[in-house]
Amino acid sequence: MSEFFTLISPDEARARILAHVKPLGDVEAVPTVEAIGRVLAEDVRSPQILPEFRRSTVDGYAVRAADTHGASDTLPAYLKLVGEVPMGQVASFEIGVGELAVVHTGGNVPPGADAVVMIEDTNRTGEDEVEVRKPVAEGENVIQPGEDIDEGELILPAGHRLREQDIGGLMAVGCTEVKVARRPRVYVFATGDEVIPPHEATKPGQVRDINSYTVAALAEQAGAAVTRGGILPDDFDTILARTREAIEAGADMIVLSAGSSVSVRDMTAEVFNQLGEPGVLVHGIATKPGKPTILGVGNGIPLIGLPGNPVSAFVQFLMVCTPVIYRLQGAEVPPTRFVRVPLAVNVPSTAGREDYVPTRLVERDGQLVADPIFFKSNLIFTLVHADGLLRVPLNATGLEAGEMVEVRVF
Amino acid sequence: MSEFFTLISPDEARARILAHVKPLGDVEAVPTVEAIGRVLAEDVRSPQILPEFRRSTVDGYAVRAADTHGASDTLPAYLKLVGEVPMGQVASFEIGVGELAVVHTGGNVPPGADAVVMIEDTNRTGEDEVEVRKPVAEGENVIQPGEDIDEGELILPAGHRLREQDIGGLMAVGCTEVKVARRPRVYVFATGDEVIPPHEATKPGQVRDINSYTVAALAEQAGAAVTRGGILPDDFDTILARTREAIEAGADMIVLSAGSSVSVRDMTAEVFNQLGEPGVLVHGIATKPGKPTILGVGNGIPLIGLPGNPVSAFVQFLMVCTPVIYRLQGAEVPPTRFVRVPLAVNVPSTAGREDYVPTRLVERDGQLVADPIFFKSNLIFTLVHADGLLRVPLNATGLEAGEMVEVRVF
Numbered sequence: 001m002s003e004f005f006t007l008i009s010p011d012e013a014r015a016r017i018l019a020h021v022k023p024l025g026d027v028e029a030v031p032t033v034e035a036i037g038r039v040l041a042e043d044v045r046s047p048q049i050l051p052e053f054r055r056s057t058v059d060g061y062a063v064r065a066a067d068t069h070g071a072s073d074t075l076p077a078y079l080k081l082v083g084e085v086p087m088g089q090v091a092s093f094e095i096g097v098g099e100l101a102v103v104h105t106g107g108n109v110p111p112g113a114d115a116v117v118m119i120e121d122t123n124r125t126g127e128d129e130v131e132v133r134k135p136v137a138e139g140e141n142v143i144q145p146g147e148d149i150d151e152g153e154l155i156l157p158a159g160h161r162l163r164e165q166d167i168g169g170l171m172a173v174g175c176t177e178v179k180v181a182r183r184p185r186v187y188v189f190a191t192g193d194e195v196i197p198p199h200e201a202t203k204p205g206q207v208r209d210i211n212s213y214t215v216a217a218l219a220e221q222a223g224a225a226v227t228r229g230g231i232l233p234d235d236f237d238t239i240l241a242r243t244r245e246a247i248e249a250g251a252d253m254i255v256l257s258a259g260s261s262v263s264v265r266d267m268t269a270e271v272f273n274q275l276g277e278p279g280v281l282v283h284g285i286a287t288k289p290g291k292p293t294i295l296g297v298g299n300g301i302p303l304i305g306l307p308g309n310p311v312s313a314f315v316q317f318l319m320v321c322t323p324v325i326y327r328l329q330g331a332e333v334p335p336t337r338f339v340r341v342p343l344a345v346n347v348p349s350t351a352g353r354e355d356y357v358p359t360r361l362v363e364r365d366g367q368l369v370a371d372p373i374f375f376k377s378n379l380i381f382t383l384v385h386a387d388g389l390l391r392v393p394l395n396a397t398g399l400e401a402g403e404m405v406e407v408r409v410f
Numbered sequence: 411m412s413e414f415f416t417l418i419s420p421d422e423a424r425a426r427i428l429a430h431v432k433p434l435g436d437v438e439a440v441p442t443v444e445a446i447g448r449v450l451a452e453d454v455r456s457p458q459i460l461p462e463f464r465r466s467t468v469d470g471y472a473v474r475a476a477d478t479h480g481a482s483d484t485l486p487a488y489l490k491l492v493g494e495v496p497m498g499q500v501a502s503f504e505i506g507v508g509e510l511a512v513v514h515t516g517g518n519v520p521p522g523a524d525a526v527v528m529i530e531d532t533n534r535t536g537e538d539e540v541e542v543r544k545p546v547a548e549g550e551n552v553i554q555p556g557e558d559i560d561e562g563e564l565i566l567p568a569g570h571r572l573r574e575q576d577i578g579g580l581m582a583v584g585c586t587e588v589k590v591a592r593r594p595r596v597y598v599f600a601t602g603d604e605v606i607p608p609h610e611a612t613k614p615g616q617v618r619d620i621n622s623y624t625v626a627a628l629a630e631q632a633g634a635a636v637t638r639g640g641i642l643p644d645d646f647d648t649i650l651a652r653t654r655e656a657i658e659a660g661a662d663m664i665v666l667s668a669g670s671s672v673s674v675r676d677m678t679a680e681v682f683n684q685l686g687e688p689g690v691l692v693h694g695i696a697t698k699p700g701k702p703t704i705l706g707v708g709n710g711i712p713l714i715g716l717p718g719n720p721v722s723a724f725v726q727f728l729m730v731c732t733p734v735i736y737r738l739q740g741a742e743v744p745p746t747r748f749v750r751v752p753l754a755v756n757v758p759s760t761a762g763r764e765d766y767v768p769t770r771l772v773e774r775d776g777q778l779v780a781d782p783i784f785f786k787s788n789l790i791f792t793l794v795h796a797d798g799l800l801r802v803p804l805n806a807t808g809l810e811a812g813e814m815v816e817v818r819v820f
Binding site for chain 2: 032033036050051052053059085086087088089090104105106107108119143147148149155156163164165166167168169171172173174176192193194195198199200201202204205206207208209210211213214217218221234259260261262263264308309310314335337338339340368379380381383384386409410
């Protein structure tokens with residue numbers, strides 16, 4: 001038995017593989033409207049200023065601010081109405097001393113005017129006369145040209161993963177096409193003599209493939225184009241041949257959901273070493289669940305051996321594979337965001353190991369608390385019933401009820 | 411001017427429209443592998459137990475626990491090796507008194523045995539002899555049949571939105587097809603004489619359509635099938651005709667990104683009242699940004715008038731439309747999850763109004779803090795540069811630097 005692990009911390013494990021992973025560098029142009037979740041391949045700078053014209057932020061009257069100075073309920077200013085600026089056009093007239101014009105929210109502020117008085121602070125007192133009961137300062141209720149973004153200003157940097165509002169920002173300045181990183185091609189294999197496809201009936205001793213599906217879904221969420229390579233037997237030659245075929249077919253990353261027994265893990269490690277230099281980088285991580293995770297790189301292609309256990313595979317995918325898929329796209333690896341909530345019960349742990357405990361988030365006395373789901377052995381339904389993962393830090397010997405803890409919400 | 415709003419709180423506004431929205435009730439069967447993000451139309455119960463056989467959680471030897479009692483480094487138990495259980499099969503033999511057999515992680519525990527001793531606690535001392543140096547209790551390192559899930563047990567309830575791990579759980583018990591709610595058909599229109607499509611060049615006074623795209627993306631994220639209906643002029647008859655056409659074409663929900671001026675808002679409200687009973691339910695919400703939001707229902711179809719301002723439209727979509735789209739699918743409306751972090755600077759506010767301030771999350775002294783982006787008038791690029799929305803509660807008159815605050819992370 002070569003169970004001779006050097007267990008390293010999750011942070012160190014991730015850093016070790018990321019040190020060998022380079023962005024693919026392949027770029028494709030896609031319509032902005034289809035670019036959500038894609039990673040920008042280059043800085044996007046604004047081709048124009050925004051807004052392009054002086055806009056009112058309120059419904060009201062464009063004025064010269066000086067004409068309203070001192071105006072009050074008891075001593076209003078009376079100004080002459082000289083027109084209205086229709087939406088979608090700019091004013092065809094100028095505001096002179098003692099004059100004002102109707103403007104709508106978002107509409108153009110005509111030349112000569114330097115502020116907008118809100119409709120609520122006025123009264124129409126005649127055909128072409130308006131009473132102003134409140135002074136405005138110069139620039140009040142006006143957005144200046146370029147105030148939202150300047151021409152040539154950086155809108156979004158290379159490496160940014162596009163969100164809904166980013167699409168809007170790009171559309172606002174007419175960027176209807178963007179250059180993004182090609183989706184990394186991730187091949188996912190399940191291995192194990194006991195594993196059968198989900199649509200088949202189990203014979204005694206067999207279990208259905210879970211990990212091909214959860215892993216594929218998580219990889220797609222991270223931006224990958226996934227090929228499910230099916231279920232491979234626990235046979236060195238077969239696994240080596242099929243992973244080599246995947247690489248020849250253009251795989252950018254290989255994920256094996258391997259069995260959890262030591263012999264199978266050793267086989268996975270040996271396959272990785274055959275797939276190119278440097279081969280295996282991490283053989284075992286000081287974490288639970290997920291200790292038997294194997295990380296490697298072969299000729300620049302990340303090689304991941306996830307434990308067969310579905311909870312371990314799920315947790316380690318989030319901790320290691322998601323950052324790797326981001327890196328392949330040239331994306332900044334986003335920090336893991338936790339919610340901080342009180343813990344409902346004591347949670348035991350072992351110092352020197354980072355634990356992730358599937359956890360419900362439940363209301364108790366009007367407050368959200370973390371209620372861990374205790375489990376014997378990482379059953380898939382602990383994850384199904386969980387709202388997130390409770391993190392027990394590397395050096396904690398346990399967490400106490402009532403303590404504030406960190407939960408990574410699904 | 412009929413600027414005669416009755417402003418109600420965001421919670422009350424949401425409750426008022428949700429009270430009129432019923433789940434569509436249409437069901438479709440989809441392959442489980444394509445069902446991520448879909449909402450279950452019926453309870454799913456397990457057709458079988460899981461696991462289906464006694465499984466070992468470790469690499470080691472299946473034993474009768476009683477045979478290991480008292481075993482220690484100085485006084486090991488010596489047991490007779492009678493076989494190995496191959497993965498994917500069940501044992502063809504039984505473990506008798508004084509006997510043991512090799513089992514792998516996840517493999518079947520043979521009849522007669524009632525525990526598994528870990529390989530690390532043993533030595534192979536002969537062809538068919540193993541030294542056991544540590545006792546195991548009955549049931550130790552064994553998962554019992556049905557321990558993960560029982561036959562007939564509820565796996566996931568109707569109304570649950572499927573996540574990656576749920577797909578795995580369904581696959582584990584052979585559920586390769588699920589019944590889900592039909593995607594709600596959401597029609598999104600931009601309105602405004604000043605609005606042009608993003609690919610066109612602006613003339614003075616014109617702005618490009620942003621909201622059709624951010625709103626469509628957010629609606630799709632919530633599970634909707636979206637039709638972008640294009641840009642409509644500020645013309646009552648046109649807007650009424652086009653929304654009626656959408657309803658005749660099968661719309662389950664209408665979203666107008668309307669202008670922000672009072673006259674346009676009044677026009678939107680009048681259109682909603684023409685589209686059926688009860689018409690407008692909410693005309694203005696005590697929130698910033700998003701005060702001019704209009705909510706209505708016409709013959710059971712939710713009608714949403716978002717402010718034209720892109721930040722307002724984005725925030726109010728999250729606050730109101732996402733819950734409505736969930737409800738149309740029969741889904742439990744998920745609680746909004748906030749991260750709690752310290753605030754970097756003072757934030758002024760007005761009591762009686764719930765504010766959402768676009769905010770960066772930045773590291774300061776090794777801690778994540780909320781650094782609000784102050785803005786004059788909800789410019790789209792404040793959202794592009796933000797990591798989330800800082801919530802200023804309804805009754806706060808402001809928040810102080812250093813205070814713990816809630817941020818809804820994008």
